[in-house]
Amino acid sequence: MLAPVVAACSHLTPPPPILSLASGGVISGIGKGIISSSLGTMLTNYGLNVTSIKIDPYLNIDAGTFSPYEHGEVFVLDDGGEVDLDLGNYERFLDTDLTRDNNLTTGKIYQKVIEKERRGDYLGKTVQVVPHVTNVIQEWVEQVSRRPLSNGRLADVCIIELGGTIGDIESMPFVEAFRQFQFKVGRENFLLFHVSLVPQPSTTGEQKSKPTQHSVRELRGLGLSPDFIVCRSKTPLQEGLGEKIAMFCHVPSSHVLAVHDLSSIYRVPLLLEQQDLVPMVWKHFELDEALWEPLPPKPLQRWQDLADRYEQLRKTVNIVLVGKYTGLNDAYLSVIKSLQHSCLVAGHKLNLEFVEASQLEDEARDNDPAKFHDAWKTLTQADGILVPGGFGSRGIEGKIAAIKWARTKKVPFFGICLGLQLAVIEFCRNVVGWKGCNSTEVDPECETKVVIDMPELSQTHMGGTMRLGKRRTVFVKRDSVACKLYGEPDFVEERHRHRYEVNPDLVDEIEKHGLRFVGHDIEGKRMEIMELSEKDHPFFLAVQYHPEFLSRPLRPSPPFLGMSLWPLATPCAEWFASACVLPSTRGFT
Missing domain, CATH: 3.40.50.880 (Class I glutamine amidotransferase (GATase) domain)
Structure with a gap:
């Protein structure tokens, strides 16, 4: 599953999107939404304004008619948007209110393309996935990422999660759109995360890196190279496995992040902070170091208190x-x-x-x-x-x-x-x-x-x-x-x-x-x-x-x-x- 993060530096006029794309491999449902939400809450506590977009590659216009057994609950927004439950995670972690446009589906994209075609915007042209569908995807991301938040401020960061796994045919137009987008905005404004499962067969007890290597290879074959690899596992990564993944996947070992199963989801931001994720993101985006000055000594202290309280009841x-x-x-x-x-x-x-x-x-x-x-x-x-x-x-x-x-x-x-x-x-x-x-x-x-x-x-x-x-x-x-x-x-x-x-x-x-x-x-x-x-x-x-x-x-x-x-x-x-x-x-x- 892809969970891009689009960010716009509010000190620039007009603010160009900064895109940090987190792709997922092996299987879906390994906590990519929680990881993306955790990154958002970390950046929020470090002084940035954060919004998000959830992209679902199905043809439905929204999640309103889904069976709860297939996609879980239907989350409802202030404006009446019926959206994927992951937007609920974003609202809870970021403490912000989103809109129906923060949930993007293939159905919405094709609907917009067809409306443009009927209106005559493509008059005389053959309407195709590339460039017309991919252009609408990029336009949607740019427009939503630049809208004021519920507090009236412009977003510095917009976290976007794209459903599906690398290689899914439904996700291909979105993958191609972001492949183009990374050159449009520049690599300094584009950060790619790859969230991958690290299985641990019970027969040997040894964690396996091969599925991650394969998913990264497929991602690179589609024109996207990860800057960070987030390894999801039941237990902490075994010694040397992070270095092995870094070597075969062409990233620095410090950019291989480990997120194992925790006692509560409130500990995920704390675990990522221990691995110095925010300073590395800050450095990649070349954000002004002066923005650090007014920060409290422990920006995630309230999350620490929350996680501790959860375990002390x-x-x-x-x-x-x-x-x-x-x-x-x-x-x-x-x-x-x-x-x-x-x-x-x-x-x-x-x-x-x-x-x-x-x-x-x-x-x-x-x-x-x-x-x-x-x-x-x-x-x-x-x-x-x-x-x-x-x-x-x-x-x-x-x-x-x-x-x-x-x-x-x-x-x-x-x-x-x-x-x-x-x-x-x-x-x-x-x-x-x-x-x-x-x-x-x-x-x-x-x-x-x-x-x-x-x-x-x-x-x-x-x-x-x-x-x-x-x-x-x-x-x-x-x-x-x-x-x-x-x-x-x-x-x-x-x-x-x-x-x-x-x-x-x-x-x-x-x-x-x-x-x-x-x-x-x-x-x-x-x-x-x-x-x-x-x-x-x-x-x-x-x-x-x-x-x-x-x-x-x-x-x-x-x-x-x-x-x-x-x-x-x-x-x-x-x-x-x-x-x-x-x-x-x-x-x-």
């Missing part, structure tokens, strides 16, 4: 996630990261267990009693229960059963998107008395339609047709748990991704029975936050939006922070404010 909180895609953790990556962030701040060690929702249903008891028993055993031992977002009817009744358990047994509960809708359905069935109520997504002909399609959305097309992006939620009940968690603001702004909503015509009747809708949209028609009062339940909260998309390692999402605290304490507003580091006002006003 002792008190455990057991959270059970009841979901539909539990076979792949990446399907709930941002939720998992948000729980980790909040537990770090709360001082609790996270023990997260997954329960397949369908295994909680009565049908599972008849078909597979052992799995049914195990699922309920896990659920009943939870300190807190979380029901995340999702689509489709599979597992719906199991999720409703889990929510009923949380409500009746006073177990802390947090629902997200679909989790809110199902919490309302469960309450209406078992408290209000509407036994036949449901969502039109599950049963369009149900007796009482508690959750309905949003009328303005398309019912025939799937991609990009939901209510997407950052939107405002206004607190209508100031005494609510949710309002306290956010620091008692008038409103919050969070990211959405849904096409169903609570039926506004039934809200008044539902609230008469004790369920509180404490947050509405700005028009007061859509229910954004619901909860039970503290006298009825210690912590029963659900939101229509996706707070996991704005959670950061040093600034966790407030609802997740509450979820991490309530199982092991009974906090009041004053205790919560004094014991926790509340988020800054970015996104929470």
Whole structure:
């Protein structure tokens, strides 16, 4: 996989792109996104402004219609862009907000080329991959890398990750585009990383460098020569292997970086810093040494503290996630990261267990009693229960059963998107008395339609047709748990991704029975936050939006922070404010 880094020196006018391209060999999924994100956070802490672009070589326009089992979760940006989950890593590591243009796909490139062809831009010419497609790729990179960041500053560095591995036919236009780009911007503005797996067969225990040598040879055959080789391995590189790789791959031995499996991803930037990566990058790009002067003695101290804190947690909180895609953790990556962030701040060690929702249903008891028993055993031992977002009817009744358990047994509960809708359905069935109520997504002909399609959305097309992006939620009940968690603001702004909503015509009747809708949209028609009062339940909260998309390692999402605290304490507003580091006002006003 390729993960180029495009940088632009802000002290030059106009700033020419500096491109540092990290290519990947042998296999995909070896942590290239984390390594690229780590480089970004290192440069950020050394005083540079960093942005990123994720390039995916598939023909889809975006990631919105992917199955979570194939690509993991769909990450949503402020502007409603549905993108690859790696952009979530970049936002969390860089603490910045990206846009849909920061995710580039082959589909977007060909769409743009065809639009130009239809408009007559290529009139009289044969439109070809080279130079027309490769030119559009380079233009896209240059334009995005020069746009202001969310803080209003121009980027010094733009980290770009290109999916696939060296030799993949889908990636060839991008590889060729960057081959041309290195001459366009000059070698002093172009830095190439090659991320490669170093396998260690169990039969001999000896780490093998040959796969890396082969992948570098193929990369060089395509016209790109690596400046750095990042070796991914289970254990630290064995003595002499780095020198061997350097000799056969034509790089200095100091430019062979070793990244083995670590106790947490927060240690990756620290490991790269120990190998003097930033000074070598600084030297290659010929950046002004004066930029070092105002730096603190230990630029990555906060990451050191974060990594140390992660390994020093002792008190455990057991959270059970009841979901539909539990076979792949990446399907709930941002939720998992948000729980980790909040537990770090709360001082609790996270023990997260997954329960397949369908295994909680009565049908599972008849078909597979052992799995049914195990699922309920896990659920009943939870300190807190979380029901995340999702689509489709599979597992719906199991999720409703889990929510009923949380409500009746006073177990802390947090629902997200679909989790809110199902919490309302469960309450209406078992408290209000509407036994036949449901969502039109599950049963369009149900007796009482508690959750309905949003009328303005398309019912025939799937991609990009939901209510997407950052939107405002206004607190209508100031005494609510949710309002306290956010620091008692008038409103919050969070990211959405849904096409169903609570039926506004039934809200008044539902609230008469004790369920509180404490947050509405700005028009007061859509229910954004619901909860039970503290006298009825210690912590029963659900939101229509996706707070996991704005959670950061040093600034966790407030609802997740509450979820991490309530199982092991009974906090009041004053205790919560004094014991926790509340988020800054970015996104929470």
